[in-house]
Amino acid sequence: MRAIPILGLLVLATLAGCAPASRDEALCARFGAHRGIEISLLFGLTRPDGGVVTDAEWADFLRREVTPRFPDGLSVFQAMGQWRDRVSGQVTAEPSRIVWIAADASAPDLRARLDAIRAGYRHDFQQQSVGLTIRGGCQTF
Structure with missing residues (x-):
């Protein structure tokens, strides 16, 4: 050897x-870009009582809670989501929104901003969770 x-x-x-x-x-x-992260926040629009988060309520939440924390820009997608209820174990499909944000991972308050958005939505609309996915990538604007 x-x-x-x-x-x-x-x-x-x-x-x-x-x-x-x-x-x-x-x-x-x-591509003249720099390293960054892509964040997706996943919001269900069905309330536990069977009601729905209206378009007006969603727009108000976006305006009050999300946009001020990410004023440089974001995208919102309408989607159909599926999830398993933590209590009943039942799989449910529901209309949803995905907020996509390109961000600088080194921002010191990034986690706090995301946590505040997620907590606010769970509180305001009685949700069990707000999904969060993050992945690295390249960005240029």
Whole structure:
């Protein structure tokens, strides 16, 4: 068995750890973009009593709670969602909204802003949860 010099192992370990980030940075640079994250917030529109969050209520929530926390821009998509009730175990389909936000992951208050939106919606519309998905990517505007 042939031994690899310690310095060689350190170089390989360093390159292995940086290679994905370097590739991502190079890909972003190719398009004049920078690294960032994509956030999706998933809002169900059916209330526990069977009523629905109206378009006017949704627009008001978006105006009061979401837009002030992400004034640089966001997108809202209408969707049909499906989820399992935590109490009954029943799978339910319902109309929903997806708010998509491109953000700088290094913003120090990002989590607090997202937590406030999610908590506000759960409170205002008696929801068990508001979904949150985050993934990395490249951004330029």
